[in-house]
Amino acid sequence: MYDIKHEAKGLVTHGNSACAGCGLELIMRKTMEVVGPDTIIVIPPGCAAMFSGFGKEGGLKIAGCQMNLENTAACASGIRAALNAQGNTHTTVLGFAGDGGTLDIGLQSLSGMFERGDRVMYVCYDNEAYMNTGVQGSSATPASASTTTTPGGKTSQKKDLMMIAMAHRIPYAATASLQNLNDLKKKLEKAKNANGPSLVHVHTPCPTGWRFNPALSIELARAAVRTGAWILYEYENGKITINNKLTELAEIDTYIGKQGRFKHLNAEQKTELGKQIKDNYFTYTSMLERMSIH
Amino acid sequence: MEKQQEQPMKMLKKRNVLGPVATDFTAANTGNWRIERPEVDYSRCSKCRTCERYCPTNVIEIRPDDQECVYINFDYCKGCGICTNVCPRQCIQLIPEVR
Amino acid sequence: MxxxxxxxxxxxxxxxxxxxVKVISAYPITPQSSVPEMLADFVNEGKMDAQYVRVESEHSALSVATTAAMAGSRAATATxxxxxxxxxxxxxxxxxxxxxxxxxxxxxxxxxxxxxxxxxxxxxxxxxxxxxxxxxxxxxxxxxxxxxxxxxxxxxxxxxxxxxxxxxxxxxxxxxxxxxxxxxxxxxxxxxxxxxxxxxxxxxxxxxxxxxxxxxxxxxxxxxxxxxxxxxxxxxxxxxxxxxxxGRSYKIVEGYQTEDADAVLVALGSMCGTAKYVVNKMRKEGKKVGLVKVTMFRPFPLSHIKKAIGNAPVVGVFDRSTGLGSLGGPVWNEVAAAMRRSNCEIYPYIGGIGGRDVTVENLEGIFNELLDLKDGKKAENTTWFDLKGNPMEIRQVYQNV
Incomplete structure (x- = not known):
């Protein structure tokens, strides 16, 4: 067991080297509040690995391991299988990975875990690029966003993780945001209690990678939802619920205008991007509504 | 700067383990990072706990009975300013850090 | 029994x-596929009390087995x-x-x-x-x-x-x-x-x-x-x-008729059965040859290898892999390093790859070559001994541009 060198209010250290204003740090805390100590976590290399620790110093009070970038879901499955073999049904097995480790290199093992129906709770903190290696574009990077490997702005759209998850007909999947912590925690709770694989895909503002003032992390999470850039919905036993049904969307500039990753866009391009995001919000939500009629 | 809390572990026997493993629960002194610090106007605080809930480092504690009702552990506060931004009464602001 | x-x-x-084993992770690949098939049957028929995790790749297969063991259950996979x-x-x-x-x-x-x-x-x-x-x-x-x-x-x-x-x-x-x-x-x-x-x-x-x-x-x-x-x-x-x-005896490295041998061959795997037959056959002809069968290759059993080779003046090492770009196959490299202070000559042999049978004739040829090398009747060995025809001219295509 851990030698507790420093006290902490919860299961997560207070002094963690996540950047100031890091959205992931808050997600990790809220996740730990929900799952509690009877949990085994799998974290791949990436920003969340700061919570794995360095040398003998760890940042979490729970059991866990840091395996490869592409096998978070498979490693979680292995732990679940061992617990099943031991008759342990109470321990939560949690995969906690970023967008690169989930939507890119980890997608295959995630799909395998979903398809087998292994009881694993999976949280994807989506900061929309490979932040830990220095802001390289991922398949979760939104269109037009500039990263070190998409310096002129990404030309393709963001990959849709929820649709992939739903295609596996897992018991529970949801998108979430830091804008509403009660909603986030409620979804984490449902994911924890799901009778099979579950996914919580959390939009994760990253001051370093998105290039904004760290004080604005929550404001931008909120703006993403209000502008329709991030759509909050749940898929629960086949039923879809849109959590933020909006008739009118906030001005796109309240979201993209505050981020350096969209700074290269001129006024016209920004308007065009705003239009795309708006159109997508309404077509996507109406598609979700049609999908939820069974 | 407040002194970091250090609590000795109850005296269990230690054994050697092989390979990479984190065995200590520790905290880095992230308070050192700060170039600005949050300052609270306690008179305007409604004790709504929004700052407490949104602090990424979980170092804010509302102490409703105290006059200085917003306690911030500056050992770890990185000075990100999220509290200043989420406060509905805007009663927290960042001021330059002096050491 | x-x-x-x-x-x-x-x-x-x-x-x-x-x-x-309590956790099995399984992904099929020729020629391993019947292992996960049989394990599935064992679990299905209740002959085995194990979790069977049907993974989507070998990468996941070993990931599942590794973390399952970390979490306290004996785990297995095959590939x-x-x-x-x-x-x-x-x-x-x-x-x-x-x-x-x-x-x-x-x-x-x-x-x-x-x-x-x-x-x-x-x-x-x-x-x-x-x-x-x-x-x-x-x-x-x-x-x-x-x-x-x-x-x-x-x-x-x-x-x-x-x-x-x-x-x-x-x-x-x-x-x-x-x-x-x-x-x-x-x-x-x-x-x-x-x-x-x-x-x-x-x-x-x-x-x-x-x-x-x-x-x-x-x-x-x-x-x-x-x-x-x-x-x-x-x-x-x-x-x-x-x-x-x-009641079955095993050795990390088995020396077979090596004590007085003029030439020994180091080999591993199924070809050792054939090699023992060849050694017996040649011994009857008065040729003093022997076999060093390596059962454990990792960790490399240095003292066992040296002991088994003994004082044999010429040693052939049969690699069933190519060690491309190296001076010889991987087993040859290790044996050469192990014997670097000995007086024997160590010759690399590479063959039996891609399913090519290692025949009695092949092995007899190698042993005879080793004896010739020892007697100075030959100067060089034939490393790629089982090549057929001219390897550079096995395929022709019509040039259309």
Whole structure:
């Protein structure tokens, strides 16, 4: 067991080297509040690995391991299988990975875990690029966003993780945001209690990678939802619920205008991007509504 | 700067383990990072706990009975300013850090 | 104890069942596929009380087995060829985290060129990943070596994973008479699985495999080296106990007719059966040849090899993999390094790859060449001894541009 060198209010250290204003740090805390100590976590290399620790110093009070970038879901499955073999049904097995480790290199093992129906709770903190290696574009990077490997702005759209998850007909999947912590925690709770694989895909503002003032992390999470850039919905036993049904969307500039990753866009391009995001919000939500009629 | 809390572990026997493993629960002194610090106007605080809930480092504690009702552990506060931004009464602001 | 007819894959599956593995992760690949098939049947028929995780790749197969063992259950998977190559990254995780898994590897070459057939190139590529490697001569050895590998790997002095290698098709699909030991005896021999080092347990939490700095990395690698150094002694103890319990004797390196030999051949795997036949045949003709059969290749058993080779003046090393770009095959490299202070000449032989049979004629040719080299009748050896025709002119295409 851990030698507790420093006290902490919860299961997560207070002094963690996540950047100031890091959205992931808050997600990790809220996740730990929900799952509690009877949990085994799998974290791949990436920003969340700061919570794995360095040398003998760890940042979490729970059991866990840091395996490869592409096998978070498979490693979680292995732990679940061992617990099943031991008759342990109470321990939560949690995969906690970023967008690169989930939507890119980890997608295959995630799909395998979903398809087998292994009881694993999976949280994807989506900061929309490979932040830990220095802001390289991922398949979760939104269109037009500039990263070190998409310096002129990404030309393709963001990959849709929820649709992939739903295609596996897992018991529970949801998108979430830091804008509403009660909603986030409620979804984490449902994911924890799901009778099979579950996914919580959390939009994760990253001051370093998105290039904004760290004080604005929550404001931008909120703006993403209000502008329709991030759509909050749940898929629960086949039923879809849109959590933020909006008739009118906030001005796109309240979201993209505050981020350096969209700074290269001129006024016209920004308007065009705003239009795309708006159109997508309404077509996507109406598609979700049609999908939820069974 | 407040002194970091250090609590000795109850005296269990230690054994050697092989390979990479984190065995200590520790905290880095992230308070050192700060170039600005949050300052609270306690008179305007409604004790709504929004700052407490949104602090990424979980170092804010509302102490409703105290006059200085917003306690911030500056050992770890990185000075990100999220509290200043989420406060509905805007009663927290960042001021330059002096050491 | 009962004699039954089993092929190599069936023997591997039988050994995994006898070891009371609790988590099986399975992904098919030729020629390993019947291993996961049989394990699925065992679980389905209630002959085995295990979780069967049907994964989507070999990468996940080893990931599942590794973390299942970290979480406290004996776990197994099996693979071959490109599947083992896909596992490469995870092999390091298993060994570096000191997870004692035993994995049958059905040897098959790695593409390209695509081949379905036997070659040691797949496991030889992984020889430096910190796993133990055993090579089987026949089907009985597969079963026995897997059982013994569990004991070795789970020994507190070792705590490392092992590959038990079996030649694709030559062993995996060859039916042989096998003595399958009683479950009770195997239970006594292997015992219950228990994590002796680190583990994943919510009641005793620790975080495995976090980032290691340069002030500790070398030391952790050294810990692995120390464990590998301890292996030969542990293996000898386990072999001796196995012999006592099950009546079959094993050696890390077996010298066969080597004491007075003018020429010896170092080999591993199924070809050792043929090689022993050839040695017997040539001895009858008055030719003093011998075989050094390497059962454990990793860790490389230096003193055992030196002892088995003895004073033989010429040594041939038969690699069933190419060691492309190297001075010779991987086994030759190691033997040459081991014998560097001896007076013998060590010649590399590369063949039997991509499923090409290693014939009596091949081996007789090699032995005769080694004797000629010893007598000065030849100056150079034929490293690629089983080439056919002109390898540079085996395919022609019409040029359309």
């Amino acid at each position: 009962a004699y039954v007819m089993l092929d190599g894959n069936m023997a591997a599956a039988e050994a995994i069942k006898l070891a009371r 071959a060829s490109n599947g083992l190559a896909l596992m490469h990254e995870v092999l390091g995780m298993t060994a570096g985290n000191r997870v004692p898994i035993v994995m049958p590897v059905v040897n098959r070459g790695i593409a390209a060129p695509w081949t379905l057939w036997c070659e040691h190139g797949d496991s030889m590529c992984e020889r430096d990943m910190g796993w133990l490697q055993f090579y089987s001569q026949n089907v009985q050895e597969i079963l026995d070596l897997i059982l013994m590998a569990y004991r070795v790997c789970e020994d507190a002095r070792v705590l490392l994973p092992a590959m038990v290698c079996l030649d694709g098709f030559f062993l995996s699909h060859s039916m042989q008479k096998v003595d399958v030991p009683d479950q009770t005896l195997v239970d006594e021999f292997i015992g219950e699985f228990k994590n002796k080092n680190t583990y994943l347990d919510p009641n005793d939490p620790m975080f495995l495999c976090d980032l290691t700095g340069n002030e500790e990395y070398t030391e952790m690698r050294y810990q692995q080296k120390v464990a590998l150094d301890a292996v030969p002694k542990v293996v000898e103890e386990v072999f001796a106990e196995f012999n006592k319990k099950f």
